[in-house]
Amino acid sequence: MKKFSLICLVLLLGVFTSAFSQKSKDLVGIWQLCNNGTQVKGGADLVPCYIWKVIYKDGKFCQYWVSNEDKVCNIMHDGTYKFKKHNTYVEHVKRHAFDPKIVDTKTVINYRFLNEDTVVFTFKLANRDKQYQEVWARVKMLEPLGK
Numbered sequence: 472m473k474k475f476s477l478i479c480l481v482l483l484l485g486v487f488t489s490a491f492s493q494k495s496k497d498l499v500g501i502w503q504l505c506n507n508g509t510q511v512k513g514g515a516d517l518v519p520c521y522i523w524k525v526i527y528k529d530g531k532f533c534q535y536w537v538s539n540e541d542k543v544c545n546i547m548h549d550g551t552y553k554f555k556k557h558n559t560y561v562e563h564v565k566r567h568a569f570d571p572k573i574v575d576t577k578t579v580i581n582y583r584f585l586n587e588d589t590v591v592f593t594f595k596l597a598n599r600d601k602q603y604q605e606v607w608a609r610v611k612m613l614e615p616l617g618k
Contacts, residue, residue, distance in 0.1 A: 498560070498582065498590070499528045502607035505589075517589065517608055524607065526552065532562060548573065558582055572598060 502524045505517040522536045533549040550565040559581050567573045576597035584590050588609040595602050 497584070497587070498526050501525050501610040502590070503610050505606045505608050517606065519608065522547070523610065555579070 504520040504522040504524070506520075521539065522534065524532060524534045526532045530551050530553065531549070532552050534547045535544055536547055537544050546566075546568060548564050548567040550563045552560050552562045554560045559579060562578045562580060564573050564576055564578070573596060578594050578596060580592050580594040582590050582592050585606075588611070590607050590609075592605045592607065593602065
């Protein structure tokens with residue numbers, strides 16, 4: 472009986488670990504900010520902004536924007552990240568183009584998927600009391616022409 476219980480426990484642990492790692496992997500990719508600072512229900516009526524975040528599978532991230540005026544792509548900030556627990560990861564900012572107070576800080580980001588291609592990030596920046604909520608849409612590759 473003890474052997475059976477141990478086997479069930481190991482199987483359950485494997486299922487939970489697999490579920491966690493699948494969620495973590497789901498964030499890897501390119502995301503576009505939508506409806507900056509607004510509440511969105513169910514991912515409807517998303518309005519894209521000119522800001523993108525790339526979450527690499529090697530534990531690095533980069534956020535950049537394209538200016539409206541000169542169409543130049545600028546890196547806003549970059550750094551590393553680590554998943555902490557289900558639906559939470561921590562970004563460590565290595566460089567920031569606009570706010571030197573954020574350099575070398577860590578931001579705990581809670582996330583929840585509205586669907587497989589829309590995620591909501593909720594966080595507080597270092598040395599700030601305001602809580603931010605951002606809605607991001609996954610950037611997908613178009614199907615090749617003629618297919």
